[in-house]
Amino acid sequence: MTDQTQQFASDNYSGICPEAWAAMAEANQGHQRAYGDDQWTARAADHFRRLFETDCEVFFAFNGTAANSLALSSLCQSYHSVICSETAHVETDECGAPEFFSNGSKLLLARTENGKLTPAAIREVALKRQDIHYPKPRVVTLTQATEVGSVYRPDEVRAISATCRELGLHLHMDGARFSNACAFLGATPAELSWKAGVDVLCFGGTKNGMAVGEAILFFNHDLAEDFEYRCKQAGQLASKMRFLSAPWVGLLQDGAWLRHANHANRCARLLAEEVADVPGVSLMFPVEANGVFLQMSEPALDLLRERGWRFYTFIGAGGARFMCSWDTDEARVRELAADIREAMRAAG
Secondary structure, eight states, X not given: OOTTSOOSSOGGGSOOOHHHHHHHHHHSSSOOOSTTOSHHHHHHHHHHHHHHTSOOEEEEESSHHHHHHHHHHHHOOTTEEEEEETTOHHHHSSTTHHHHHTTSOEEEEEOOBTTBOOHHHHHHHHTSOOSTTSOEEEXXXXXXXXXXXXXXXXXXXXXXXXXXXXXXXXXXXXXXXXXXXXXXXXXXXXXXXXXXXXXXXXXXXXXXXXXXXXXXXXXXXXXGTTHHHHHHHTTOOOTTTHHHHHHHHHHHTTSHHHHHHHHHHHHHHHHHHHTTTSTTOEESSOOXXXXXXXXXXXXXXXXXXXXXXXXXXXXXXXXXXXXXXXXXXXXXXHHHHHHHHHHHHHHO
């Protein structure tokens, strides 16, 4: 196997989808105004407003860490806190960026069920202490789909939103795989976001066919006050912004965002089906988005690595995560499944 062979460690391994590539090439004609004052950025923002059926504020960032961290910082003062799951990306994989950009807002970890926060868990953390010596809860952040591949249903988001309103909390959604959640549920972006009570959504493009780029959507306009200054100060205002926003036009204008998410989800389901009867292999979580979490023996995992497969095993002994992408080849999925079957047999 070469370094260019399709792998399942992360959907970040994939290349750029043709729709995003074509839009960027089209944008690379002549001169356009800088710093977002160009037709491509305006078109991308308008596509988001049509897709979400509302007049939201739209901003663009280079990556998810910046998008999430800046969005959270706009909702908090330094003495506030953010309630998140114990596996949330903002807690485990962003190197303290949310705390850095908010000048110290603390992350408070809540219990989850299948990777999802619940109103009861949020209430438990928010009401744990209310004295002046403790950082005041101000925001709840959800990950859609979650880090273990589960998907919040609209009624679950609505229930969490109601709890947030009751407790005076804002609701942020880390939508790195928001497209996959929409594809799984057959729900509209509006139904999974502002109609369910989400204040701010970070919509992921990188994991669904773009080279770089996340969109930050404020459904509550008041919360977006001066957000452009935060982006500039954080180094997220692209001078040639058209190349950050144009790929979004390619992804959104004819539904490619949803087609690619559906394909990735379908490949994940195929992998789960292909190994369902392998002795010693079990699903750790339901397959709802584009990730498959399998429990198998450590010797079998070692054999898979020896065969050149790349995957993450940060979820406990014998647990492995396999991610499918917009461009995953179904034949490659079956090849992986066959090697999993053989590895389990050989490992005894």
